Amino acid sequence: MTNTSSAERADARHDRQSADDGSGLVLADLRVTYGAGATALRAVDGVDLSVPRGSTLALVGESGCGKSTIAKAIVGLAPSVGGQILLGGMDVTTERGRSAAHFRRRVQMIFQDPYSSLNPRMTVAATLDEALALHTGLNRVDRRARAAELLDLVAMSGTGADKYPAEFSGGQRQRIAIARALATDPEVVIADEITSALDVSVQASILNLMREIQARTGVAVLLITHNLAVARYFSHRTAVMYLGRIVENGDESLYTAPRHPYTRALLDASPSLAAHREDRVPLAGDLPDPHDPPSGCRFRSRCPVGPLTHQDRTVCIDREPPVVDPAGLAVACHFPPEQPAGR
Amino acid sequence: MASRRLRAIVGAPGTVVGLVILAIVVVVAIIGPAVWQDRAMTMNVMEARQGISASHWLGTDVLGRDVLARILASTRTSLLLALAAVLLGSAIGFPLGAVAGLLPPRGRRLVGRGIGIALAFPGIVTALFICTVIGIGAFGGVLAIGLAMAPGFARLAQTLGTAVAGSDYVAAARVLGVRRGALLRRYVLPNIAEPLLITVTMAASDALIALAALSYLGLGVQPPSYDWGRVLGEGLQDIYTTPAVALGAGAAIVLTGLAFNLLGESMAHGFDSRAGSVSARALRRMGRSLLPGRGLPAAPPEPDGEPRVALRLEDLSVYFPGPDGTLVQPVRGVNLTVGEGEMVGIVGESGSGKSLTALAAAGLVPYPGQVRVQRREIAGSDVATMHPEQLRKLLGTDLAMVFQDPMTSLNPALRLRRQLTEKLEVHEGITRAEATERAILALTDMRITAARRRLDQFPHEMSGGMRQRIMIAMGLMGSPSLLIADEPTTALDVTVQAQIIDLLRALNAEHGTAVVLISHDVSVINELCHRMVVMYGGRIVEQGPTAEVIAAPRHPYTAALLAAVPTLQTGREEPLASIPGQPPSPTAMPAGCPFAPRCAAADATCRQEMPPLIPDGQRDLACWHPLSESDEGRAPGGLASPRVGSPAGRSIPGTRRVRT
Known part of the structure; x- marks a missing residue:
């Protein structure tokens, strides 16, 4: 059990809030519910996260854990949002109606599949021009110049802005989608599995590009991925999500010394180029029905250190583990390893 | 791209016929009233109800008017009324349906139900009803047909619009804050325009017939005006004495309707062939050059003493017809041997030919692809020398294939029991009860819990990982000596992927099943395979023991x-x-x-x-x-x-x- 004094945590909260001004994205106790009543699905159930300006937070977890729902909630595509989404200290869940356009300029999203995220009937120039026309006060001539700059930023200059998406390869389309997201000069970009539809060699160039862009513009990136190697390579911090909750949040040490058994299981399951490890512990069973998550710790039905193997650990069934805050000062586990588990 | 599609549309024989007929009809519609009106209106009771003659090619009606002239003169009316009805129907239906796709859920449901209710009434009944309410006549007829067509159009636009509205590019536009009107104009309509255009073209033929029917029933065009329906109606009284009168009008309706349909069909075909249509000539040429055995040396006799292999491909090439009648060759002379019990991984990026190689090994290259291979052996037997019946049995039992998406490779309409046992009953002739027991065993082997209960479930009741394990179980029921798995874990989470990899490894260790694993992910292959084959541009560029190649x-x-x-x-x-x-x-x-x-x-x-x-x-x-x-x-x-x-x-x- 991690010993975190309440004073420390309050300090962390305070730091977070004072550092917010004018920068970064903070989620506080975010809840997203689909449906209502008995069949309601709490896809995101009390999530605290923070993505300071100029940094990248990777959000990892299995499909159905709620990571894409968080993205939707932030950009306003999800229904019924509770808690706070703070952008530069301002809660956008309440002000969205009033200044939607203003807010939209500040958060943009890049989608997984570049084959479906561009309108096939609009040229690259028209796609970029639309974003610029909506969110900048530029005139037509300036918008053209800015669009050319954006294409240059994603290394697509001189490749025919008058062409349609179908005339480009997957990697090129993803660059165009990135340019569109950058058109509004956003503070936060949400990258939802942006390389998983691309070939390996193209993935590397897109990841490099995103790094360059972040270095140049200081944009905060929320990277959503199921690929732990990509998450580790690209991000400053990583949050691991399971059934609507963050179970662990940490820096690079999360990959070398995971503290939550689920993080450990994900790492074990990730295929690698190293020699086989025979010691890995496979995760039992499938993801539980998210409509009816297990009581107490949600991971207990598959946990290798929980009541499945240690029958005396009834606390996992009875009590919810601590909440992980953005500083990663807790791990949502009743029995984290005493010594950090070396790998 | 657009011009190629246009060429594909214009070049199709159906289009030519359709366009020629329509051109004639349009010309007649333009000049018709001026040229034939007098003749069509001239009454001559003396010549009433005459059959075909030199002066009256289609005979005369009850008032002695020339029927051919009447048909030709009424072309304009018939055509314009039909077009008006279609335009009215689409003007009401399409916006309604397209907007419905963009509304918030409650509005969408409401509009959707309204459209559904309107659709529940048969079109002609609706039209008759509206016609009676509004009053008979050409105007009422057009209104009636137009309104009766609108729900169909609305439903189509709604279905297509909903699909587009759910796409990522609309989500991206929403994130940008694009307004609803602009979304409709720039995003939804252009992307659903093609099928709508086809529908309108086809619907013109329906409207023509429906309006003719109304006029025929006396509800449409009223005398002294007339259209094809009226001419038909008037002629029908004398169908036994002077059949040509009715048949002439009927033929005009059918021909014009056919022309619209042909045009619609070829438009649909043209829009459909995204990559350019396959020219029959290219296919014929492929057929000639790829006939098995022709131009190839005879397959060498089976060498003795060589160890039996699970799979042997010698000089495998796959051809597809390319754009403009060329041939493309996505797989170019691949040699691949997989020993008994060996696990081989094929790695490559999209377009490397790895999946086509796997499909060709199983004889599953889709039409219009053609395979040329010197020698294809599965489980030690040469496929070329086999009787088709033998071959089917071999593919059903000795070779198992697992694809990327387990949802689309399982039949969603069948319970698992049937899907799992069918193969055994067909190929091994065992009873259904025995087959069920074997199925349960196979599922249990794949670590599927409560296997007996699962047999009565449908594929959609299971998770993706479970479906993939079922696919593998299905492939393994015939105890195959070779399993070809094409990206079997790509759609799955890493935890499930690890389970599948462990299962494949156990399968290999326990039953000696050879595995060919195709993946874009080197690390997946590293986890499982003894040997690694790297493909690029349709060729093998490197192969060797996995650990050595990676090191x-x-x-x-x-x-x-x-x-x-x-x-x-x-x-x-x-x-x-x-x-x-x-x-x-x-x-x-x-x-x-x-x-x-x-x-x-x-x-x-x-x-x-x-x-x-x-x-x-x-x-x-x-x-x-x-x-x-x-x-x-x-x-x-x-x-x-x-x-x-x-x-x-x-x-x-x-x-x-x-x-x-």
Whole structure:
């Protein structure tokens, strides 16, 4: 059990809030519910996260854990949002109606599949021009110049802005989608599995590009991925999500010394180029029905250190583990390893 | 692209016929009233009800008017009324349906139900009802048909619009804050325009017939005006004495309707053939050049003493008709042998030909693809010499195939029991009860709990990982000696992927099943396979024991591919080594080494001559300038060989981009 004094945590909260001004994205106790009543699905159930300006937070977890729902909630595509989404200290869940356009300029999203995220009937120039026309006060001539700059930023200059998406390869389309997201000069970009539809060699160039862009513009990136190697390579911090909750949040040490058994299981399951490890512990069973998550710790039905193997650990069934805050000062586990588990 | 599609539409024979008929009809509609009106209105009771004659080609009606003239003169009315009805129907239906797709859920449901209710009434009944309410006549008829058509149009636009509204590009536009009107105008309508246009064209023929029916019933055009329906109605009274009168009007309706339909069909066909239609000529030529045995040396007799293999492919090529009647060859002379109980991984990027190689091995290359192979052996028997019945049995039992998407490879309408037991009953002739027991055993082997209960479930009741395990269980029921798995874990989470990999490994250890695993992910292959085959541009560029290839790749592409994959050990400070440019497209394959345009070490030889695949110890290699064994392909940090790509892969590809 991690010993975190309440004073420390309050300090962390305070730091977070004072550092917010004018920068970064903070989620506080975010809840997203689909449906209502008995069949309601709490896809995101009390999530605290923070993505300071100029940094990248990777959000990892299995499909159905709620990571894409968080993205939707932030950009306003999800229904019924509770808690706070703070952008530069301002809660956008309440002000969205009033200044939607203003807010939209500040958060943009890049989608997984570049084959479906561009309108096939609009040229690259028209796609970029639309974003610029909506969110900048530029005139037509300036918008053209800015669009050319954006294409240059994603290394697509001189490749025919008058062409349609179908005339480009997957990697090129993803660059165009990135340019569109950058058109509004956003503070936060949400990258939802942006390389998983691309070939390996193209993935590397897109990841490099995103790094360059972040270095140049200081944009905060929320990277959503199921690929732990990509998450580790690209991000400053990583949050691991399971059934609507963050179970662990940490820096690079999360990959070398995971503290939550689920993080450990994900790492074990990730295929690698190293020699086989025979010691890995496979995760039992499938993801539980998210409509009816297990009581107490949600991971207990598959946990290798929980009541499945240690029958005396009834606390996992009875009590919810601590909440992980953005500083990663807790791990949502009743029995984290005493010594950090070396790998 | 647009012009190619237009050519595909205009070039189809149906279009030509349709366009010619329509052109004639339009010309007649324009000049008709001026030329034939007098003749059509001239009454001559003396010549009433006459049959076909030299002066009256289609006879005369009850008032002695010339029927042919009446048909020709009324072309304009008939056509315009039909078009008006269609325009009215689409003007009401399409916006209603398209807007419905963009409304918030409650509005969408409301509009959807309204459309559903309207659709529940048969069109002609609705039309008759409206006609009676509004009053009979041409105006009422058009209104009635138009309104009756609107729900159908609305439903189509709603269905198509909903699909577009759910797409990522609309989500992206919403994130940008694009307004609803602009969404409809710029995003939804252009993307559903093609099917709507086809529907309108087809609907014109329906409207023509429906209006004729109304007029025929006396509800449409009223005398003294007339259209084809009226002429038909008037002629029908005398169908037994002067059939030509009715048949003439009928023929006009049918021909024009047919023309609209032909046009719609060929438009649909043209829009559909995205990659350019397959010309019959190209197919015939393919057929000629690829007939088995023709132009090829006879297959050598089976060598004795060689160990039995699970799979042997010699000089495998796959051809597809390309654009403009050319042939493309996405798989170019692949030799692959998989020993009994061996696990071989084929790695490559999209367009490398890895999946087609697998499909060709199983004889599943889709139409219009053609396969040419010197020799194809499965489980030690030469497929070419087999009786079709034998072959089917072999494919059903000795070879199992698992695909990427378990949802689409299981039949969603059948319970598992049927899908799992059918093969056994067909190929092994055992009873249903025995087959069920075997199925339960197979599912249990795949670590599926409560197998007996699962048999009565449908595929959609299971998770993706479970479906994939069921697919594998299904393949294994016939105790195959070879399992070909094409990206079996790509759609799955890493935890499930690890389970599947463990299962395949156990399967191999316990039953000696040979496995061919196709993946874009080197690390998945590393987890499972003894031997690794690297494909690029339809060819094998390197193969050898997995651990050795990964530790010391000799082909620059292999090295670059390995360096580009971030692993949990990759240095976080350096940029990833990326490969400049893109994989070659089968339609524009380089003349020499397929990797030459992206390879830093390539010279003139590489660009002009294809390097052959040459064995070198345990390794096969197709490269003019292989990395030497001392070249550390991969430092522990995971950085690429410095000879590959741009300096440390830093530059953003684009400077050396190869247009494909």
